Amino acid sequence: MKFLEKLNSSVNCNQSLICIGLDPDTSLIPDNISLEDFIRQIIEATSDLVCAYKINFAFFEAMGSEGYHFLHAARSLIPRHIPVIADAKRGDIGNTSRAYARAIFEKLDFDAVTVNPYMGYDSIQPFLEHSERGIFILCRTSNPGANDFQNLQCLKDENKTPLYLLVAEKSRQWNIHGNVGLVVGATCPEELGLIRKQCPEMPILIPGIGHQGGDVRLAVVNGTDSNGRSAIINSSRQIIHASRGDDFAIQSRQAANKLRKEINQYRRPF
Ligand code: OMP
Numbered sequence: 001m002k003f004l005e006k007l008n009s010s011v012n013c014n015q016s017l018i019c020i021g022l023d024p025d026t027s028l029i030p031d032n033i034s035l036e037d038f039i040r041q042i043i044e045a046t047s048d049l050v051c052a053y054k055i056n057f058a059f060f061e062a063m064g065s066e067g068y069h070f071l072h073a074a075r076s077l078i079p080r081h082i083p084v085i086a087d088a089k090r091g092d093i094g095n096t097s098r099a100y101a102r103a104i105f106e107k108l109d110f111d112a113v114t115v116n117p118y119m120g121y122d123s124i125q126p127f128l129e130h131s132e133r134g135i136f137i138l139c140r141t142s143n144p145g146a147n148d149f150q151n152l153q154c155l156k157d158e159n160k161t162p163l164y165l166l167v168a169e170k171s172r173q174w175n176i177h178g179n180v181g182l183v184v185g186a187t188c189p190e191e192l193g194l195i196r197k198q199c200p201e202m203p204i205l206i207p208g209i210g211h212q213g214g215d216v217r218l219a220v221v222n223g224t225d226s227n228g229r230s231a232i233i234n235s236s237r238q239i240i241h242a243s244r245g246d247d248f249a250i251q252s253r254q255a256a257n258k259l260r261k262e263i264n265q266y267r268r269p270f
Contacts, residue, residue, distance in 0.1 A: 001132075002131075002132050002178075002179070003083060003111050003112050003132065003133050003134035003179060004134065004178065004179070004203065006081070006082075006083045006111060007051060007052060007083050007134070007203065007232070008229075009081065010050070010051045010052065010081060010082050010083060011051045011229060013081075014048055014049060014050060014051060014260075015260075015264065016049055016050055016051045016260050016263075016264075017051055017220070017224070017229075017231050017232060017233050017260075017263050017264075017267070018049060018050045018051060018233055018234075018235065018256060018259055018260050018263065019050060019051060019052040019053065019054050019085065019205070019232045019233065019234040019235075020042070020046055020050050020052075020053050020054070020234075020235065020236070020239050020240065020256060021053075021054045021055075021056060021087070021207070021234050021235060021236025021237075021239075021240070022039060022042070022053055022054065022055045022056070022059075022074055022236070022240065023056045023058075023059045023236040023237065023240065024038065024039065024059050024240065025059070025237070025241060026063070028241045028244050029244075029248075030244065030245065030246055030248065032246075035070050036070060036073050036074075036077075038248070039070070039073070039074045039077060040077050041248070041249040042239075042240050042248075042249060042252050043077050043078055043079075044249070045249040045250065045252055045253040045256075046239070046252060046253055046256045047078070047079055047082060049253070049256045049257055049260050050082065050256065050260075051082075051083075051232060052082060052083045052084065052085055052112075052232055053078050053082060053083075053084050053085070054084070054085040054086075054087050054205075054234055054236075055071065055074055055075060055084060055085070055086060055087060055110075056087040056236070057071065057086065057087065057088045060074070071108070072108065075108055075109065075110065083111040083112060083134070084110050084111050084112070085110065085111065085112040085113065085114065085134070085136065085205065085232075086104045086108065086110035086112065086113045086114070087113075087114050088100070088104060088113055088114060089114050089115065089116050089138065090104070090113060090114075090115050090116065090127070091115045091116035091117065091118065091119050091123045091124060092119065092123055093119070093122070093123065094122045094123065094125065094126055097122075097123050097124070097125075097126040097127060098126040100126075100127075101113075101126045101127045101129075101130060105130050105133050110133070111133060111134060112133055112134030112135065112136060112181070113127060113133065113134070113135060113136065114136045114137075114138065114183055114205070115127055115135055115136065115137055115138070116137075116138050117137050117138060117139075117167050117170070117171070121170075121174065124137065124174065125174075128174060128176075128177060128179065128180065129177075130179075131177035131178075131179055132179070133179060134179055134180075134181055134203070135179055135180050135181065136180075136181040136182065136183050136203075136205045137167065137171045137180060137181070137182055137183065138167075138182075138183045139164050139167045139168050139171065139182040139183055139184050139195060140164040140167075140184045140185060140188055140191045140192070140195060141183065141184075141185050142185025142186060142187045142188070142207055142208030142212050142214065143185070143187075143212075146185065146188070149163060150162070150163050150164045150167075151163070151164065151191075154166055162191075164191060164195065165194065165195070165198060167182075168182060168195045168198045168199050169198065171199070171202070172198070172199055172202070175202070180202065181202055181203035181204060181205060181232075182195060182199065182202055182203075182204050182205070183204070183205045183206075183207070184204050184205075184206055184223070185206070185207060185208035185212070185214065186206050186207065186208035186209045186212070186214025186215065186216070186218070186219040186223075186233070187208040187212055187213060187214045188208075189214075189215060189218035189219065189222050190222075192204070192206065192218070192219065192222040192223050193222035196222060196223060196224075196225070200225060200226065201225060201230065202230065203230045203231075203232060204223050204230065204231050204232070205232045205234060206219050206223050206231055206232065206233045206234065207234040207235075207236075208234075209233065209234075209235055209238070209259075210235045210236070210237060210238030210239075211237050211238060216233070216259070216262055216263060216266070217266050219231070219233055220233070220263050220266035220267055221266055224267060224268065226268070227268065228267035228268035233259075233263055235255075235256075235259055238255060238259075239252050239255045239256050239259070240252055242254070242255040
């Protein structure tokens with residue numbers, strides 16, 4: 001099944017636009033439990049409330065060689081009908097990107113990946129070729145430093161356009177297999193609205209609510225399409241580390257349920 005079909009099906013099935021980010025901080029996990037069990041319990045407690053999970057490679061790579069084992073385990077623990085995004089922010093010369101794409105899609109069997117567009121088309125093309133998988137291109141990121149480059153005005157056809165909108169436009173052109181999405185932070189709702197206008201149907205992965213301070217209502221109103229869909233609203237720490245105690249799974253479920261309800265209340269009728 002293609003990534004978008006799988007995503008639409010989990011959005012419908014769970015009536016949810018939430019993506020839970022599995023970014024485990026081992027110092028926040030109760031002492032008496034292994035990382036694998038922690039992740040298993042989080043997934044078991046939330047898998048009926050989400051449209052996707054996103055696994056950020058950094059938190060696993062930081063553990064050294066055993067991190068790769070946990071990354072593999074985390075991916076395998078997620079029920080097959082729920083799409084899983086590899087948050088790896090890849091992008092390199094074509095030959096290297098091809099190897100990254102093989103690792104993420106063929107060895108680890110992720111449904112989608114985040115990629116960095118800075119090196120241009122040939123650095124992303126090897127991912128796009130995997131037409132069954134979703135490719136999320138960083139467009140306007142949630143961090144304060146996003147302003148350093150992404151909001152710079154560039155001259156195009158004698159008009160000034162911010163770089164992030166040029167990225168959105170190129171991403172549309174590259175979307176020949178219908179498998180491209182964008183990453184736009186909830187911390188920049190104005191930009192999110194402009195990007196949604198330029199790419200009315202594209203899925204947008206929206207991180208930045210919770211600890212980064214993004215506004216949930218604006219993320220939904222500016223980020224969803226005309227049917228109240230196509231936005232994947234990510235929350236990581238606020239959900240998986242909702243509690244440091246033995247009740248962590250129950251608390252993560254409560255946090256996910258609260259966010260799901262809040263998001264659905266702002267969605268257009270569906
Ligand atoms: P929390 O702030 O804990 O919800 O985590 C946000 C997650 O989204 C982390 O895994 C970030 O690496 C990721 N992220 C952003 O926070 N901002 C972005 O602009 C892009 C991403 C991403 O690509 O997922």
